Amino acid sequence: MLTAIGIYKRIGVLAKVNAQNPEITDLFIELHQVCRNILASVRRVALISKIPDKEYFVFQNEKKNSRAINSDLYIDDVLTVETTINYLINNDLRNTSSGEITRALYTMAISFCAVVDLEKSGDQKTPGTFFEYFASHWFARTLSVQPQTAIRVLNLDRDTSLPTDYIFDLGDNRPKIHLPVKTSTRERVIQVWAHQRVLDGVYGTGRFLGMLVCLSETKTDQKKLEVTDICLPEQWRAYQLFIAQLYRVYYLDAPSKYLALNNVFPPIHVKPLGEFFYEVHDLFQNT
Amino acid sequence: MLTAIGIYKRIGVLAKVNAQNPEITDLFIELHQVCRNILASVRRVALISKIPDKEYFVFQNEKKNSRAINSDLYIDDVLTVETTINYLINNDLRNTSSGEITRALYTMAISFCAVVDLEKSGDQKTPGTFFEYFASHWFARTLSVQPQTAIRVLNLDRDTSLPTDYIFDLGDNRPKIHLPVKTSTRERVIQVWAHQRVLDGVYGTGRFLGMLVCLSETKTDQKKLEVTDICLPEQWRAYQLFIAQLYRVYYLDAPSKYLALNNVFPPIHVKPLGEFFYEVHDLFQNT
Incomplete structure (x- = not known):
């Protein structure tokens, strides 16, 4: 074995x-x-x-x-x-x-x-x-699709290839999925919105649906044996307002401070990952 | 001592x-x-x-x-x-x-x-x-200015404070300087453009001049005793085109691949840090 x-x-x-x-x-x-x-x-x-x-x-x-x-x-x-x-x-x-x-x-x-x-x-x-x-x-x-991890960027005078998170191309006349995957996000999460912004800029807004998948946001103090979670919901709101729009954020252990972002306006759609499998076919019909 | x-x-x-x-x-x-x-x-x-x-x-x-x-x-x-x-x-x-x-x-x-x-x-x-x-x-x-490391973000319904890199406020009717500082950038540099994007979105484009200060981009193989530099100029061009505009990038040990970005169109202005002290008073007169 x-x-x-x-x-x-x-x-x-x-x-x-x-x-x-x-x-x-x-x-x-x-x-x-x-x-x-x-x-x-x-x-x-x-x-x-x-x-x-x-x-x-x-x-x-x-x-x-x-x-x-x-x-x-x-x-x-x-x-x-x-x-x-x-x-x-x-x-x-x-x-x-x-x-x-x-x-x-x-x-x-x-x-x-x-x-x-x-x-x-x-x-x-x-x-x-x-x-x-x-x-x-x-x-x-x-999705029955093999993901890719680089996309072409047209710079007019020459093509270049930009490394990306997973991209799932669902075919003509359907959105593509931009799928960053993180065990936890912390202060590095701004990269996810920035990559979404580049994709929106290169291909046009709405072509790529940004779906961030995370495991959890816990932080453990090994001496005190205490666990807390590190959440920055106000920063997420600023990123969603001013950098780009993520379409979904899926968690395996979803922090309640991020789930609460479903209830602000404009909302950020944060869900347990299991919900993806129930909403997937509706998501890509007419988006 | x-x-x-x-x-x-x-x-x-x-x-x-x-x-x-x-x-x-x-x-x-x-x-x-x-x-x-x-x-x-x-x-x-x-x-x-x-x-x-x-x-x-x-x-x-x-x-x-x-x-x-x-x-x-x-x-x-x-x-x-x-x-x-x-x-x-x-x-x-x-x-x-x-x-x-x-x-x-x-x-x-x-x-x-x-x-x-x-x-x-x-x-x-x-x-x-x-x-x-x-x-x-x-x-x-x-600049004779004390930097700050957070700015207010107006979310209409409530104010929040967003942590930032150094911000130098030169006063009314003059630009503010957004000064991220990194010993080296690698793949994390997209954060710098993303923060600039948030500042542009919150306060309006042109209000903050993004000036990135870096030490070097060398990478040493300690076994072979070889040194190389890690540069991603095509990615920088994509960030500058699609996320936000940095006004200057200053290096102490400027990589030639980034200095070459002065000569593409649209250029990215990458300079040795010493030049800042000679151009500073022209920079903020009528920008």
């Missing part, structure tokens, strides 16, 4: 060729099993939560703590996760729900991140790259 | 109160002397330069190498640096030149960064914060 990192690397190789490959789904399920076996042998320690109405814990081995894990979203039973994923990949959405899909995807993503947290010191790159593979796989399968 | 880090911290305390304080200039000169004494006791090792027409070396102690240092820009004689700085602070610019000021400021900045490189492991925060103090001090003294 491959190690967790071995499976992660195999997914990376396959995703470059064909991110819709069903073998990748199987590898994510296998990766989840491997991670859960590792996590079954370490302790869970409850955190003091400074986030209203949310409880968190960490996995802990002799040396280290994992990142904070949302107790309500984390599914203890591995089979329940796999059942939900099967409903998702068979497009049998009536037998599950947005909430169950969000929890299943959260559990799979955070389990791998926790394993890396416990094994490597300060490695942010592996969880970040993993989460890019993970999020883009479900979008690629759902 | 204070240590290098002690002087750096003292500068930080003073700059928050009054960034124009002449005592800060004295501390930068003292800091440079302290750093040069430290660097006098370690070896210089030439690097293999992959950058055309530029030579670099590193300082090396038993454990570590410093960042790459440009041999032409680095002034060996400490007194020469201080003489140039005295011309600068006395506004006696006819007795020196843009090139000499750039070299003196480069020597002071890179010496402190090299000392931190040799003493601390992977500390990027201290050189970055130092360089913010350093660049903003010369702007504050030259």
Whole structure:
């Protein structure tokens, strides 16, 4: 059996060729099993939560703590996760729900991140790259489109290629999806609006729907064993007003301060990721 | 005598109160002397330069190498640096030149960064914060203005305060300067254009002149002892065309690929930092 990192690397190789490959789904399920076996042998320690109405814990081995894990979203039973994923990949959405899909995807993503947290010191790159593979796989399968990560920019006198986040081209007369993927955003999030602005400028506003996918915004104080979330909703509003418009922001563990942006005017549409699978076909009909 | 880090911290305390304080200039000169004494006791090792027409070396102690240092820009004689700085602070610019000021400021900045490189492991925060103090001090003294680091954003229904890079308010009927400061830019530079875009949106285009100040763009392979520079001029052109307009980009060690952006249309004005002191009074007369 491959190690967790071995499976992660195999997914990376396959995703470059064909991110819709069903073998990748199987590898994510296998990766989840491997991670859960590792996590079954370490302790869970409850955190003091400074986030209203949310409880968190960490996995802990002799040396280290994992990142904070949302107790309500984390599914203890591995089979329940796999059942939900099967409903998702068979497009049998009536037998599950947005909430169950969000929890299943959260559990799979955070389990791998926790394993890396416990094994490597300060490695942010592996969880970040993993989460890019993970999020883009479900979008690629759902949309039946292979994402690209560069677009042509016409500078009149010569063409250049601009590296981008994932772009899903849905074909003529339909929008393209600009899909930045982040485990957390913090102060770097302005880049997402700036990239959207470049796409709007190059191709015209409305051609690319910006959909940001995030894991969570928790920050853990490892000494006090306290968890809080870092949210900058007023800055998001300024970016949405003055840089460009994001069409959706999807979270696996959505902070309530960002969900509240649905209720301001003009709103920013922040949703749990599971809702994407229920709204996807309406989204691209007549936008 | 204070240590290098002690002087750096003292500068930080003073700059928050009054960034124009002449005592800060004295501390930068003292800091440079302290750093040069430290660097006098370690070896210089030439690097293999992959950058055309530029030579670099590193300082090396038993454990570590410093960042790459440009041999032409680095002034060996400490007194020469201080003489140039005295011309600068006395506004006696006819007795020196843009090139000499750039070299003196480069020597002071890179010496402190090299000392931190040799003493601390992977500390990027201290050189970055130092360089913010350093660049903003010369702007504050030259403009006789205390910078601020937040601006009000009017959201119609309520005011909010947006954190920013340094903002110099030159008063009514004159532009304000938006001064981001970076030791190097890499892929994070899109933030600078995005912040400029927010300022243009909130206050109107032309109200804020964006002036980015950078140290260098070198990247050193510590095993091969090779130095190269990471430049993305086509991406800068896309940002300048589609996000916002920067008015100047000043470098202490200006990469030739960015200097070449002066010669494209529409140009991006990239210059050695010393030129700022010669053009400053023309810049703000009738812009």
